[in-house]
Amino acid sequence: MKIFIDTANLDEIKEAVSMGVIDGVTTNPSLMAKEKMPYREILKEICRLVKGPVSAEVVAVDAEGMVKEAMDLHSIADNITIKIPTIKEGLKAIKTLSERNIMTNATLCFSPSQALLVAKAGATFVSPFVGRLDDISQNGMDLIGQIIQIYGNYGFNTEVLVASVRNPLHVVQAAIMGADVATIPFKVIDQLMKHPLTDIGLQKFLEDWQKVNKG
Ligand code: E4P
Numbered sequence: 493m494k495i496f497i498d499t500a501n502l503d504e505i506k507e508a509v510s511m512g513v514i515d516g517v518t519t520n521p522s523l524m525a526k527e528k529m530p531y532r533e534i535l536k537e538i539c540r541l542v543k544g545p546v547s548a549e550v551v552a553v554d555a556e557g558m559v560k561e562a563m564d565l566h567s568i569a570d571n572i573t574i575k576i577p578t579i580k581e582g583l584k585a586i587k588t589l590s591e592r593n594i595m596t597n598a599t600l601c602f603s604p605s606q607a608l609l610v611a612k613a614g615a616t617f618v619s620p621f622v623g624r625l626d627d628i629s630q631n632g633m634d635l636i637g638q639i640i641q642i643y644g645n646y647g648f649n650t651e652v653l654v655a656s657v658r659n660p661l662h663v664v665q666a667a668i669m670g671a672d673v674a675t676i677p678f679k680v681i682d683q684l685m686k687h688p689l690t691d692i693g694l695q696k697f698l699e700d701w702q703k704v705n706k707g
Contacts, residue, residue, distance in 0.1 A: 493666065493667045493670075493671060493672065493673065493674060494515040494516065494544075494672060494673040494674075495513050495514060495515055495673070495674060495675075495676060495681070496514070496515060496516040496517055496518050496544075496545070496547075496653070496673055496674070496675035496676070497514050497516075497517050497518075497675070497676060497677075497678060497681065498517075498518045498523070498655070498657065498675040498676055498677050499517070499519070499523055499677060499678055500519040500523040500524045500526065500527050500531075500534055500538070501523075501526070501527060501678070502527075502529075502534065502537055502538070502541070504678040505517060505538060505541055505542065506541060507678070508678060508681055509541055509542060511681075513681070514542060514544075515544045515545075515673070516542060516544035516545040516546060516547075516573075516673070516675075517538050517542050517544075517545075517546045517547065518546075518547040518575070518597070518619070518653075518655065518675040519534075519535070519538070519546070519547060519548055519549065519575075520547075520549050520575065520599070521549055521551060531548075532568060535548055535565070535568050535569070535572065536568055536569065539568065539569035539571055539572065542571075543571060544571065545571055545573040545595055545597075545616075545617075546569070546571050546572055546573060547572075547573045547574075547575045547597045547599075547617075548565045548568075548572050548573070548574065548575060549574075549575035549576075549577075549599060550562055550565070550574060550575065550576060550577075550585075553577070553579070553581060554581050555581045555582070555584035555585045555588070558574075558576055558581065558582065558585035559585050559588050559589065562574040562576075562585065562589055562594060562596075566594055571595075572595075573595040573596065573597050573616060573617065574589055574594060574595065574596050574597065575596075575597045575599045575619075576589075576596055576597070576598055576599065576615075577598075577599055577600050578598045578599065578600050578601045578602075578606045578610055578618075582598065582610075583609055583610065583613045584613075586598060586610060586613040586614055586615050587613045587614055590613070590614030590615070590616070591614075595616040595617075596614070596615045596616050596617070597615070597616065597617040597618075597619055597653065598610035598615040598617065598618045598619060598650075599619045599655070600619070600621060601618050601619055601620045601621065602620065602621060602624070602625060602635070603635070604635065604638040604639055604642055607620065607635075607638075607639040607642065607643075607650075607652075608642055610650065611642075611643060611648040611649075611650040612648075614650075615650045616650065616651065617650065617651045617652075617653040617672075617673065618639065618650050618651070618652060618653060619653045619654075619655040619675070620632070620635045620636055620639060620652070620653075620654065620655065621655050621656035622635065622636065622654055622655070622656050622657065622658075622662055623656035623657060623658040623662070624656045625656075626658070632656070632662070633662065633665045633666070633669070636652065636654055636665075636666060636669055636671055637669055639652050640652055640669055640670060640671065651672035651673055652671045652672050652673070653671075653672065653673040653674070653675060654666040654671045654673065654674040654675070655675050657674055657675065657676045657677065657680055658680070659680060659683070660680060660683050660684050662674070662680075663676060663680065663684060
């Protein structure tokens with residue numbers, strides 16, 4: 493499973509890249525708003541740090557406006573993937589961009605029917621938001637299973653990108669289900685490597701090694 497980092501923060505991206513586990517980045521307008529640098533500069537720097545897909549979101553809600561913004565975002569770097577909201581106008585924009593061989597990421601996907609249509613329109617990625625479904629008492633991971641099954645039934649090439657990840661269990665379940673990608677906040681990437689038995693075991697080994705040196 494590919495791992496993308498879900499942030500626009502350059503320090504977090506640098507740290508995660510140095511861990512050797514990052515295949516791409518996802519940003520969104522809310523994540524961009526937390527940063528101080530102008531968004532074009534941030535995106536340019538992210539694309540310098542990460543060669544895989546870097547999602548940048550359009551804010552237009554009509555297809556023509558989305559495509560116009562997409563072309564501008566894509567001029568920043570070839571690995572920019574255009575995040576398009578999963579709405580009817582978004583389908584038209586995804587179709588146009590896919591015909592121009594520009595990668596797209598259908599964002600804010602909350603149902604299997606939406607996932608089916610964005611795949612037919614030619615989306616490179618679909619982003620089902622699992623955490624936000626959990627927040628309204630629906631099991632977000634059930635949606636991932638449904639989309640994987642639908643795409644498998646018909647051989648769609650659209651990659652299932654598990655988004656709105658809130659904890660390590662989401663990541664493990666995504667990997668067990670065979671999702672193509674999970675986009676993960678830095679805090680959760682950190683949590684994925686933590687285990688109390690590793691810390692306790694390491695501490696004991698280091699203490700015992702002190703005794704070996706003294707002996
Ligand atoms: C995905 O691409 C989104 O940026 C992100 O996963 C949204 O997560 P949130 O629901 O925690 O805001």
